[in-house]
Amino acid sequence: xxxxxxxRGVCSISTTVxxxxxxxxxxxxxxxxxxxxxxxxMSLVKGMxxxxxxxxxxxxxxGSRPTSCPDQIAKALKEALAQ
Numbered sequence: 001x002x003x004x005x006x007x008r009g010v011c012s013i014s015t016t017v018x019x020x021x022x023x024x025x026x027x028x029x030x031x032x033x034x035x036x037x038x039x040x041x042m043s044l045v046k047g048m049x050x051x052x053x054x055x056x057x058x059x060x061x062x063g064s065r066p067t068s069c070p071d072q073i074a075k076a077l078k079e080a081l082a083q
Contacts, residue, residue: 002027003083005076009067012038015076023050023081033069041070050077 002018012033018026028042045053054074062068 001080001083003076003080005072005079007032007069007072007076009065010062010069010072012069012072015073017050017073017076017080019050019077019080024048025050025053025077028073030069030073038069041073045073050081053077 002016005015005017007014007030010033013031015031016027016029018028020026025045025048028045030038030042041057045057054077057070057077058074060068060070
């Protein structure tokens with residue numbers, strides 16, 4: 001299942017996540033944001049259970065912002081699981 005999420009409050013524009021039938025992350029794409037950092041995050045979470053990635057990424061902030069690209073990835077994963 002592929003789910004697209006419109007990011008809010010960060011430099012990146014959107015997050016697209018593909019989960020397999022075991023709710024593991026098969027693919028993750030983030031448009032915009034810090035390219036190198038996001039490539040690293042995408043590489044680290046591939047193959048991870050969505051719930052485990054949420055637990056690690058949720059609540060991370062960026063500077064004075066109350067959210068971050070990793071936090072937005074967690075929000076996208078939560079919404080994808082709810083589908």
